[in-house]
Amino acid sequence: MIYTPGHADDPVALLDEQSGILFSGELFLSPKTKVIMASESIPVIMDSIRTLVRCDFQSMFCSHAGLIRDGKGMLQQKLEYLERLCGEVMRLHEEGFSASEIDKQLFPNKYPIYYISDGEWDSLHIVTSIISHLG
Template sequence: MILKKKAFIEELNGVQSINGTVSFQGVNLNVFCYVTDGVLIDTGGESLHKQFAPFLLEQDYDQAWITHHHEDHTGGAAFIQKTRNIPVYIHNMSIEEVLGKADYPIYRQLFWGRRKSFKALPLSNTMKSRNANWEMIETPGHSDDHLAFLNQQTGQLFTGDLYVNPKTKVTMQSESIPTIIESLKTVLTYQFGDVFCQHAGLVSNGREMIIHKKEYLEEIQYQVLKLHSEGYSKKEIQLSLFPKKYPITLFSSGDWDSIHIVESVLFEGN
């Protein structure tokens, strides 16, 4: 299988960033890493090692924080730990997992490579960078260990995979729409300006877009429950709300699918 890979480096409102893309037969996946005030936020995927290595080696940082354990965010952690000998931090619940052998579906291994094991320290509720205090905000839904990072001095918010896009059409089977809605509500209780997403980059009008996503998911939740109360089956609800099919559904053998949105709402709604 031939994957097409590329990476682009730029500065976004004072934050250094690299955006790497992996493409195969109509499926295009990307991931951002950021460096700000001596902190590397996320480390990219192992499959993008060649593209990310110069950035990871040359940028000015002395610690790394990881938003969650997924392989496109942790794939470079072992490399920077070995080459730069710096501490890597992650949610406490994932320390044992990243220390062990990576275990995730083959299609994800094909796209993002096999994440090497690394030793991580637990992120505290608050962290310090060179010139700022940070709030570590619990934002589960995409994964149980998911965190968003808020720079209290600059107001910049790094949201990992909480935002991604304003109108979610497919999710992984493990994701929870109701929990994501609650996490979006949580971040909206904080004051912030710039929003940096690990897949969308710098989000223009970040607060408004997070509100927009919350309201969109709330409407989807309402429609799913309404149609279910009217006697529609899960499949009928899916076809009504999400008629379009996406290449990632076939490629992932259904691990990414709109049916999971319907199922998560119905399961937790009941």
């Protein structure tokens, strides 16, 4: 078991060393995160991904996306995307933009899940989780 916080406080990933398959729980979903819940933390998710990519595996089973043959590569791709996104959020924040302004610039469209969840899933939460980690 590998502790992988970020989506929640208590998630774990499971690595089957015999088969080389990682069971990532809800950490992956997709390589480009567009919305999260307010309780989630992009910086903590990134730390969890860094922990996993140091493990010896290739394939990954995600509870949402199913079996991903190049699981390690896809996790690395997600990490690189989140690193670029954090850099962009930090740059805009340092230039004086508010969290809402940054959200509108980086995520100009609201995704359907925003409306279905009554705002529980929102791109703004990505921005605020990154900014709150700066302080």
